[in-house]
Structures are given as structure tokens and as C-alpha cells.
Amino acid sequence: MSTLTKQTLSHLDWLESEAIHIMREVAGQCSNPVLLFSGGKDSICMLRLAEKAFRPGKFPFPLMHIDTGHNYKEVVEFRDKRAAELGERLIVRSVEDSMKRGTVVLKHENESRNKHQSVTLLEAIEEFGFDACIGGARRDEEKARAKERIMSFRDEFGQWDPKNQRPELWNLYNARSHKGENIRAFPISNWTEMDVWQYIEREGLELPSIYFAHTRPVVMRQGAIVPVNVPLTNGELTNLPKAGEEIIDLQVRFRTVGDISCTAPVQSDADTVEKIVLETATTTITERGATRLDDQTSDASMEQRKKEGYF
Amino acid sequence: MSAHQVEDRGLLRFLTCGSVDDGKSTLIGRLLFDTKAILADTLTAIERTSNKRGLTAVDLSLLTDGLQAEREQGITIDVAYRYFSTGTRKYIIADAPGHEQYTRNMFTAASTANLAIILIDARKGVLTQTRRHSYLAKLVGIPHLLVAVNKMDLVDYDQATYNQIVADYKAFAEQIGLSDVRFIPLSALNGDMIVDRGERLDWYDGPTLIDILESAPAAHTEQAESFRFPVQYVCRPQASDNPELHDYRGFMGRVEAGEIKVGDSVTVLPNGLTTKVKDIQLYGASLDKAIHEQSVTLLLEDEIDISRGDMIVNSDELPAQTKQIDAVVCWLSETPLSPARTYWLRHTTREVKAKVAVIAHRVDINSLENEPATTLAMNDIARLTLKLAQPIFADNYEASRATGAFIIIDESTNNTVGAGMIVG
Numbered sequence: 126m127s128t129l130t131k132q133t134l135s136h137l138d139w140l141e142s143e144a145i146h147i148m149r150e151v152a153g154q155c156s157n158p159v160l161l162f163s164g165g166k167d168s169i170c171m172l173r174l175a176e177k178a179f180r181p182g183k184f185p186f187p188l189m190h191i192d193t194g195h196n197y198k199e200v201v202e203f204r205d206k207r208a209a210e211l212g213e214r215l216i217v218r219s220v221e222d223s224m225k226r227g228t229v230v231l232k233h234e235n236e237s238r239n240k241h242q243s244v245t246l247l248e249a250i251e252e253f254g255f256d257a258c259i260g261g262a263r264r265d266e267e268k269a270r271a272k273e274r275i276m277s278f279r280d281e282f283g284q285w286d287p288k289n290q291r292p293e294l295w296n297l298y299n300a301r302s303h304k305g306e307n308i309r310a311f312p313i314s315n316w317t318e319m320d321v322w323q324y325i326e327r328e329g330l331e332l333p334s335i336y337f338a339h340t341r342p343v344v345m346r347q348g349a350i351v352p353v354n355v356p357l358t359n360g361e362l363t364n365l366p367k368a369g370e371e372i373i374d375l376q377v378r379f380r381t382v383g384d385i386s387c388t389a390p391v392q393s394d395a396d397t398v399e400k401i402v403l404e405t406a407t408t409t410i411t412e413r414g415a416t417r418l419d420d421q422t423s424d425a426s427m428e429q430r431k432k433e434g435y436f
Numbered sequence: 437m438s439a440h441q442v443e444d445r446g447l448l449r450f451l452t453c454g455s456v457d458d459g460k461s462t463l464i465g466r467l468l469f470d471t472k473a474i475l476a477d478t479l480t481a482i483e484r485t486s487n488k489r490g491l492t493a494v495d496l497s498l499l500t501d502g503l504q505a506e507r508e509q510g511i512t513i514d515v516a517y518r519y520f521s522t523g524t525r526k527y528i529i530a531d532a533p534g535h536e537q538y539t540r541n542m543f544t545a546a547s548t549a550n551l552a553i554i555l556i557d558a559r560k561g562v563l564t565q566t567r568r569h570s571y572l573a574k575l576v577g578i579p580h581l582l583v584a585v586n587k588m589d590l591v592d593y594d595q596a597t598y599n600q601i602v603a604d605y606k607a608f609a610e611q612i613g614l615s616d617v618r619f620i621p622l623s624a625l626n627g628d629m630i631v632d633r634g635e636r637l638d639w640y641d642g643p644t645l646i647d648i649l650e651s652a653p654a655a656h657t658e659q660a661e662s663f664r665f666p667v668q669y670v671c672r673p674q675a676s677d678n679p680e681l682h683d684y685r686g687f688m689g690r691v692e693a694g695e696i697k698v699g700d701s702v703t704v705l706p707n708g709l710t711t712k713v714k715d716i717q718l719y720g721a722s723l724d725k726a727i728h729e730q731s732v733t734l735l736l737e738d739e740i741d742i743s744r745g746d747m748i749v750n751s752d753e754l755p756a757q758t759k760q761i762d763a764v765v766c767w768l769s770e771t772p773l774s775p776a777r778t779y780w781l782r783h784t785t786r787e788v789k790a791k792v793a794v795i796a797h798r799v800d801i802n803s804l805e806n807e808p809a810t811t812l813a814m815n816d817i818a819r820l821t822l823k824l825a826q827p828i829f830a831d832n833y834e835a836s837r838a839t840g841a842f843i844i845i846d847e848s849t850n851n852t853v854g855a856g857m858i859v860g
Contacts, residue, residue: 145731
């Protein structure tokens with residue numbers, strides 16, 4: 126080993142640079158990509174990365190959100206505001222429309238709509254003819270994701286075949302697909318939850334308020350903190366408490382934000398990004414373990430959902 | 437920068453080679469566990485699984501257990517990526533299965549790694565598999581090799597056993613021309629010499645595994661490399677309502693080798709025109725220079741027609757512009773290579789049609805002998821000559837990893853079926 130040390134990028138600069146490179150590869154290789162934007166923290170980072178990749182030009186893709194109809198009002202409002210600030214086109218497709226069409230049938234009224242997003246997503250891909258969807262999934266989130274490629278091929282049914290993935294070498298990405306098939310591209314695959322928060326801090330990114338400590342009514346259900354009486358954008362309340370449950374006001378924040386029915390907050394008094402970074406460094410519970418009620422059903426539930434077309 | 441930020445030693449990607457029997461999964465589990473990358477709920481989950489399988493202690497190897505099919509068969513099939521951080525440096529581990537039939541996976545994992553940990557079972561010493569892994573690590577150009585003699589607990593932490601393995605390995609390393617190899621004795625099971633030194637390896641006075649990882653150079657090479665900038669995307673925001681942008685032509689890409697400063701002379705390939713760098717931009721800011729692996733936008737002094745697939749390079753050190761390459765190829769697909777067929781070859785941001793001209797030989801990765809071949813099956817490694825429909829701008833892989841590497845894509849399925857390194 127030589128004593129002369131070459132200048133290298135800091136870890137955040139390296140991750141940023143890799144993500145920009147991946148986004149530009151999608152733009153260069155695919156004819157009709159779309160960037161999935163939910164208003165959540167990972168996709169907020171994705172927008173900053175897209176700005177770094179393509180400004181002063183427009184993004185070479187629209188933004189799209191698959192709305193379950195059960196999203197936090199603060200997040201939906203933030204989503205619209207951010208897209209407008211950027212001057213980029215936002216497409217919203219809703220699970221409720223798929224329900225009206227009869228392509229999504231809930232087992233019962235209160236069933237989580239989270240997994241049904243796959244149906245609406247596939248319908249939107251077909252409607253617009255998208256050949257690539259860029260998403261903010263990370264490999265550290267879940268063990269099925271640890272083996273997913275950065276450019277992940279999906280057949281015409283949107284299925285992921287974990288045993289038959291394209292090998293991915295160096296930084297030579299293969300985003301080729303035939304008509305009807307598509308590529309899911311994950312520019313922040315190599316980021317961890319900590320990297321995301323450090324990036325938000327460094328870039329001074331604005332976030333929906335529910336990521337910061339706030340007081341809200343919750344009940345304790347099977348060890349998880351479940352928010353109740355959550356107002357939707359139309360003013361209606363969802364996640365009503367069950368009979369006999371005691372409602373308490375608790376100071377909480379969300380580590381991940383998704384469908385209201387399956388996202389739980391954690392108890393926290395971290396009300397700034399800096400405090401969240403510190404809390405993330407010392408937490409003892411994984412991001413999805415703490416907060417995603419849908420991943421706990423079985424050891425392989427994420428893998429199963431992904432095989433069916435989920436992100 | 438906030439107050440709690442400490443020195444950033446960048447990011448190191450490394451690869452672990454070995455099979456389950458060598459304790460590879462246990463080693464990774466131990467690294468994640470001792471650097472506190474494993475959180476309580478994950479630990480509870482593997483405790484539950486360990487109990488279910490009738491184990492008395494928590495099996496750290498379960499931390500790296502991935503897909504349903506792998507859990508069913510109890511073996512690792514595919515490359516998995518794991519992450520941990522020491523606060524000063526972030527690590528990406530490529531965890532590749534060790535069996536012979538997974539040569540392609542190790543090849544894949546090695547392609548992005550700057551350091552490889554080669555695991556040896558202290559009871560078994562240097563095996564065919566050790567040779568295979570070392571050969572592949574060298575072939576793919578991993579600059580730093582660390583031979584970890586694991587399971588020292590099963591040989592009573594015996595120094596003589598360790599010394600013998602080191603001597604055997606050194607003899608073999610010399611044979612295949614490996615330099616920069618380091619050695620460490622450890623017990624992944626008990627955590628000796630991983631993050632903590634433990635008390636049973638007192639005779640070893642070298643650094644711990646984590647110390648070696650912390651001090652390894654993050655750069656792929658310490659040598660100066662020629663500037664290479666494959667153009668990924670061209671930014672021409674004419675439609676913008678800002679009149680200043682009407683003549684804006686930004687060439688977007690990542691510095692794949694070397695570095696570039698404002699005012700440097702560059703040549704654009706394939707047209708061969710030379711100009712100077714007017715500005716280096718990243719999100720509105722102008723930079724004085726851009727270094728290896730940095731994604732930026734270049735603005736040039738002269739108006740030159742440039743599109744995706746072109747390459748901007750240092751005018752003094754041009755790559756070869758060629759329609760024929762000699763390469764070492766690893767075949768990745770279950771469908772064998774057909775010398776009669778045409779494939780896509782992707783090199784940097786350029787894609788050209790390619791055909792095999794001649795297969796010089798195949799390498800038996802166990803004996804490391806060359807043998808004749810007329811086709812290639814999955815996991816085969818061979819030296820061959822390819823003919824290309826259009827030129828590429830090629831460097832030798834040894835001189836420049838990013839501009840010396842390519843993948844081969846099947847035209848009909850779009851699958852990535854081969855990976856290659858240019859040798860001439």
C-alpha cells in the first residue's frame with residue numbers, strides 16, 4: 126500500500142454521486158421513466174438528487190404518487206406543495222379508483238390498502254406506458270430488499286423473480302426491457318436510514334411536520350403505538366379506536382410514512398433534524414420493525430409482496 | 437456541519453469470500469453485531485429462529501439469511517449487500533456465496549469491491565476453494581486482500597497452525613502473482629480480533645479486522661489515472677424561460693477515472709475534437725475540479741456536437757479507439773455462449789453489437805490451467821477476442837477499471853449474460 130493517499134469523496138458525497146449516476150442512466154437508457162414521489166423522507170431525498178442530476182434542465186420524467194386514500198393529510202399537502210415548487214408534473218393515481226373499477230377488492234372495509242398499491246401502480250404503468258419506475262427503496266430496510274438489484278427487472282405482470290435476477294456488475298446497469306415489461310430503479314439502494322437523515326440535515330431539506338415530535342391521540346395495540354382519529358384530506362376521521370381501547374395523548378414522531386392503517390409512530394421528543402440524527406444513532410429498533418405493521422405478518426412478507434409487483 | 441459530525445473517512449466496499457462452512461455468515465453477523473448495526477428487534481427475530489431450529493445459542497449467521505428459497509435450502513444463492521458504519525467510515529459488504537457453481541456471483545460481488553476478505557477454516561488450511569477465491573479476486577482487480585484464518589477457537593488458538601497456513605498461502609500467492617496480502621487470525625464465533633482483540637490471541641500483535649478495514653485506502657487505486665468522462669446525458673434547457681440558458685449545453689456524467697479541472701484540455705470521442713473545460717457544475721455551483729467517482733456537469737469552451745455514449749477524455753492520454761478487443765470474460769447465463777450469435781456489449785455509456793471472433797482458452801478455476809473451448813457455460817472464465825460493430829474507447833482493465841470493463845447482453849431476452857475485462 127502506498128503512503129500517498131488519493132483524495133476520495135466523503136461517504137455522503139459518494140452516495141449522492143452514485144444516486145445521480147443511476148438516475149442519469151435511467152434517463153439515458155429508458156424512453157419513458159417516472160419517479161415515484163410519496164412525500165415521504167426517502168422520496169424527498171430523491172427529488173433533491175433529481176435536481177442535482179438534471180438542473181438547470183427539467184426532470185426527464187414526471188413524478189407519480191400512488192395514493193391509498195389513507196395518507197396523512199400533512200404528507201399529501203407537502204407532496205403537492207413540493208411538486209409545485211419544483212415546477213414538475215405530478216401524476217396521482219388512487220387505490221380508491223381501482224376499487225371503483227373493481228380491480229382492487231378489499232377483504233373487509235378496514236383492510237390495509239397498502240399492499241393493494243401494487244395493482245394501482247401496475248394500472249398506471251400500463252396507462253402511461255412507463256418503462257421504468259424510479260423509487261426510493263433501500264436495501265437496509267428489509268432482508269428481501271438486500272438482494273434486489275439497483276435496476277430490477279419486472280415482467281409484464283410486474284412480478285419480481287428473486288431467483289432469476291440480472292447480474293449487476295461494476296456500474297454498468299442494464300435497464301433494457303421489452304414493451305410491457307419494466308424496470309424498477311433504486312438510486313438510493315446503498316443508503317441506510319442514518320444516511321438519509323444525514324443527507325436531509327446536510328441539504329437542509331424540508332419535511333412534512335409529522336416526521337418531527339408532536340402530540341397526537343394514540344392507542345396501544347399489540348405492543349405498537351397506533352394513531353387514532355386521524356383526519357384525512359377530506360376532513361373525515363380514520364383509524365377509529367376499537368371499543369374498550371384507551372386513548373392517550375403521546376409525543377411521537379414517524380420514522381417512515383405510508384398508509385395510515387399500517388404506519389406506526391415512535392415515542393420521541395426529537396423536534397429537529399439534528400435531534401433525529403442523534404436519536405437514529407442510538408435507537409435499538411429497526412425502522413420497519415418499529416413502525417411497519419405490515420412487515421411483521423411473516424418473515425418473508427416483503428419478499429412475497431415484491432413478487433406480486435409491490436415496490 | 438453540525439457539532440456531532442466526526443471525521444469522514446469515506447466509504448469502503450468489501451467482499452467476503454468463503455462458504456458457510458468457513459463461518460462467513462458468522463463473520464458478517466459478528467461485524468454487524470459488534471459495530472452495533474444490529475438492532476434489538478432483529479436480534480429477537482433471529483433468536484426466535486435459532487430456537488425454532490433447535491440451536492442453543494443465537495446463530496449470528498441467520499442475520500445474513502435472505503430469501504425464502506435460501507432459507508429453505510439453508511444456503512446462500514445470491515449476492516446480498518449489508519451496511520454498517522463505525523461513525524468515521526461507512527461500509528458496504530458484498531456477501532457472495534462460496535460454492536464453485538457460484539463463480540458468477542463472486543465475480544459480480546468483486547466487481548465493486550476494493551478489498552476482499554478471504555476466509556480460511558483454521559482446521560482445513562488453504563483449500564482449492566481458497567485458491568479459486570484468490571484467483572478471482574486478483575482477476576477482477578481487487579486491490580487489497582485480507583486472508584482471515586477463522587475458527588481459531590477450534591485449533592486452541594494455536595500460533596503454529598496459523599503460521600503454517602500463512603506460509604502455505606504465501607507460497608500460493610507468489611505463484612499467481614498476488615501482492616499486498618495481509619493476514620489475521622480470528623474467531624468470528626467468539627468475536628476474537630474482529631472489533632475487540634479478545635484474550636486468546638495474545639501472540640498476534642497486528643491490528644484487528646476492524647482496524648484493517650478502517651485504515652484501508654478508500655480509493656480503488658493509488659496510481660494517477662487518465663481522465664475519463666463517459667457522457668450519460670446532455671442537458672439543453674432551451675425551452676426554459678430564462679434566456680441565459682438558451683445556449684446552455686451541459687454534458688452530464690461521472691468522472692470514471694482521473695480528475696478534471698477548469699481550463700484543462702480535453703478531447704471528445706469519437707469525433708476527436710479538442711477543447712477546454714469552461715466550467716464544472718453541480719446543482720448551480722461551479723467547482724474548480726471534479727475527482728474520481730464524482731457526478732458533475734461539464735461545460736466546454738467550444739460548441740461541439742456530443743451525445744450519450746461519447747466520451748470526454750484527457751487530450752494527452754487517449755484511450756484506444758477500437759473495433760476489436762481481447763478480454764477475459766466470465767459467463768453468467770444458464771444459456772451457453774453461442775459464437776454464432778450477435779450480442780449487445782455495454783461499455784461505459786456506450787452500447788455496440790458484438791460477436792465472438794475466437795475463444796483463446798477457458799480457465800479451469802480449480803487447477804488454474806488453460807484448456808481449449810468452443811463455447812462457454814455458466815461460471816466459465818475464458819480469454820477471447822470480440823469483434824464490434826462500432827468502436828469503443830477502451831483502456832486496459834488493469835489501468836482503468838471503469839473504462840476497461842463491459843457487460844454482454846442477450847439481444848432476445850435483454851438479460852446480462854456475460855461480464856468482461858479488456859486485456860488488449
